[in-house]
Amino acid sequence: MLTATQHQRIDRYLAELDGALGGLPETERADVVAGVREHIEAALTDRGGITDDDVDEVLRALGDPLTIAAGATGDDGGSPGPATVASEDDRVRTVPMLQRDWVPGFVMVGLLIGPLVLTLLATIGGIFLLPFVMLGGWAVLWISPLWTPLEKLAGTFLLPGVGILLFVGLFTTGSTEVCGGGMREDGSTYQTCTTDGWLTPMVFWITFVAVAALSIGTAYVLYRNGRRRTAALAQSFSTGA
Amino acid sequence: MTNLRRGALEYCILALVRDGERYGLDIARELTDGVLMAGEGTLYPLLSRLRKGGLVASSWQESESGPPRRYYRLTPDGRAALDTFEKTWQPFRDAVDRVLAAGRA
Numbered sequence: 019m020l021t022a023t024q025h026q027r028i029d030r031y032l033a034e035l036d037g038a039l040g041g042l043p044e045t046e047r048a049d050v051v052a053g054v055r056e057h058i059e060a061a062l063t064d065r066g067g068i069t070d071d072d073v074d075e076v077l078r079a080l081g082d083p084l085t086i087a088a089g090a091t092g093d094d095g096g097s098p099g100p101a102t103v104a105s106e107d108d109r110v111r112t113v114p115m116l117q118r119d120w121v122p123g124f125v126m127v128g129l130l131i132g133p134l135v136l137t138l139l140a141t142i143g144g145i146f147l148l149p150f151v152m153l154g155g156w157a158v159l160w161i162s163p164l165w166t167p168l169e170k171l172a173g174t175f176l177l178p179g180v181g182i183l184l185f186v187g188l189f190t191t192g193s194t195e196v197c198g199g200g201m202r203e204d205g206s207t208y209q210t211c212t213t214d215g216w217l218t219p220m221v222f223w224i225t226f227v228a229v230a231a232l233s234i235g236t237a238y239v240l241y242r243n244g245r246r247r248t249a250a251l252a253q254s255f256s257t258g259a
Numbered sequence: 260m261t262n263l264r265r266g267a268l269e270y271c272i273l274a275l276v277r278d279g280e281r282y283g284l285d286i287a288r289e290l291t292d293g294v295l296m297a298g299e300g301t302l303y304p305l306l307s308r309l310r311k312g313g314l315v316a317s318s319w320q321e322s323e324s325g326p327p328r329r330y331y332r333l334t335p336d337g338r339a340a341l342d343t344f345e346k347t348w349q350p351f352r353d354a355v356d357r358v359l360a361a362g363r364a
Contacts, residue, residue: 035300046307053283053303056329060284063325079291081298089265090304163318166327243327247319 020062024073028058031077038087050090054080116162122244125162128155129173130237133181137188152178164244173240180226180233187222268295269305270348273333273341276315280330306331314340 020028032051039047061076062068080086132151136144159165159173199209268290275286283306287299296302309315314337319327333341 039304042304046304046311049307049310050303053306053329054300056326057283057287057299057303059325060282060322060328063322064284079298080300083300085298086300086304089301090307163316166319166321168321 020068020073021070024068024070027070027073027077028055031058031080031083035083035086038083039090041087042090046090050086054086116158117164117248119245119248121158121162121164121248122241125155125159125173125244126177126237126241128152129159129177130181130233133178134184137181137185140185140189164247165240169240169243172236176232176236177240178233180230183226183229187226264295265305268301269309270341270344271295272302272305272309273314273337273344276331276333277338277341280318280320280332282320282328282330284328286331309337313337 032055035054036047036051039050042050057080058076061079062072065072128151132155133148136148136151138144155177156174160170165173199207201207271290272286275281275289283302284299286306287296287302290296290302291299306315310317310331313334315331316334317329317331320330322328
């Protein structure tokens with residue numbers, strides 16, 4: 019991990035870059051700084067134990083913040099580059115549909131909250147909605163570029179886990195309870211129950227708590243990452259007006 | 260940086276992501292030879308512009324070590340721009356060479 023001094027050095031470099039990019043719209047500036055920050059992290063991860071010299075070397079290879087800024091803000095008027103030509107409609111560009119800020123919330127509702135609530139509303143027909151809600155959630159989760167493949171895989175199975183287990187617990191008979199009772203000779207009554215089958219209440223509740231924890235943990239990570247990425251995108255796409 | 264170099268660099272970036280997704284550091288290392296790009300950092304304003312222009316798109320991917328990385332790939336618009344550039348680049352370069360040679364003679 020980085021020492022405090024190394025962190026400081028990197029932060030100072032990024033602050034200098036941010037300052038040097040003053041000529042750019044706020045939005046583009048944040049995008050460039052985020053890219054460079056990612057570059058530094060990736061370059062340092064490639065090495066083993068990180069020394070101060072490693073940090074210096076990575077920053078030196080990036081170049082002087084002022085040089086980077088000069089390339090970014092230089093006389094933009096007649097650049098023959100393809101980006102200039104294609105970005106004339108920058109001001110009307112909006113963030114693509116499946117990368118907007120409602121997407122993480124939508125996926126959470128579809129895959130975590132949907133199965134839970136609809137299971138509880140099963141008696142009034144909620145169960146018929148369940149396939150649609152979940153398919154919608156899965157589709158958005160997989161099509162949206164907000165998450166990595168690993169995150170998508172985790173979300174696919176772990177998010178609906180708790181709701182599905184609740185469904186199983188409520189509506190299937192993994193076990194049967196047999197009770198018998200009667201009256202003893204002294205007039206008192208008695209009742210004994212035995213549970214057959216693999217799914218005893220004990221096993222069910224332990225599994226339920228474990229799966230619920232996994233579902234909620236996954237939801238937290240995916241929602242947080244998703245929101246962070248939509249925020250970064252919104253910044254890079256906004257008009258900067 | 261001159262406009263000419265920056266323009267050419269943008270097409271070089273498009274060419275590097277033509278055959279598959281690559282992340283920033285990877286692209287930067289490929290381009291930093293002291294001729295095209297003086298420092299690796301120069302890449303990021305260009306990537307930002309290309310993305311805003313819709314010529315490249317990006318997505319986050321897991322990395323074996325460290326945080327997820329942003330991978331860049333060519334969009335259909337980017338592919339079209341690159342194809343057009345490739346078609347004009349060779350005659351353009353030849354024409355410039357001819358004029359330079361004529362000026363020397």
